[in-house]
Amino acid sequence: MSYFSCFIYSRRNHYKHYFNSSVSKSWIGQTVRLNCVSNGAPTPPLSWYTPEGANLKKVKANQNTVDVKMNSDEDFGLYNCTAENGFVPNSRTVRVLQISR
Numbered sequence: 001m002s003y004f005s006c007f008i009y010s011r012r013n014h015y016k017h018y019f020n021s022s023v024s025k026s027w028i029g030q031t032v033r034l035n036c037v038s039n040g041a042p043t044p045p046l047s048w049y050t051p052e053g054a055n056l057k058k059v060k061a062n063q064n065t066v067d068v069k070m071n072s073d074e075d076f077g078l079y080n081c082t083a084e085n086g087f088v089p090n091s092r093t094v095r096v097l098q099i100s101r
Contacts (some may be wrong), residue, residue, distance in 0.1 A: 016036065016068035026070050026098045032096055035065045044085035051077030 028030050035045050039062060046064035048056040051074070056065045070076065076098040082091040 004013070024094055025099045026076075027074065027099050028070050028075075030070050032068050032070060033065060034068060034079055034081070034094060035063065036083075036092070037063050038083040040083060040085045042085050047082050049080040049082075051075075051079065056084040068096075070096070070098070 003015055024034075033046055036048065038046055039041055043060060043062060047058040048066045049066060050056055050068075051089055056068070056079075057064060062083065067077065068079070070092045076096050078093050078095055080091050080093045082089055084090075
């Protein structure tokens with residue numbers, strides 16, 4: 001299983017925003033774990049979206065983890081994690097690249 005973490009640190013006004021993202025590589029048949037961690041006030045809902053824009057999972061918590069099985073070529077691409085707590089939404093994208101076995 002491949003792992004990826006997306007960190008979103010978001011606080012309004014006198015606080016700053018911090019992001020960290022990466023590229024993950026996998027192949028058909030593998031599972032990729034995407035983890036998004038956030039710290040905000042109020043606690044923001046975190047949502048993971050597929051390359052097609054479908055919502056994978058939305059939680060109101062400091063962490064959102066999804067396991068994505070790479071079943072076909074269409075499962076590779078840009079996955080987006082968005083944190084939104086009523087202020088400016090913040091998001092990060094991870095590119096899941098297909099590699100040959």
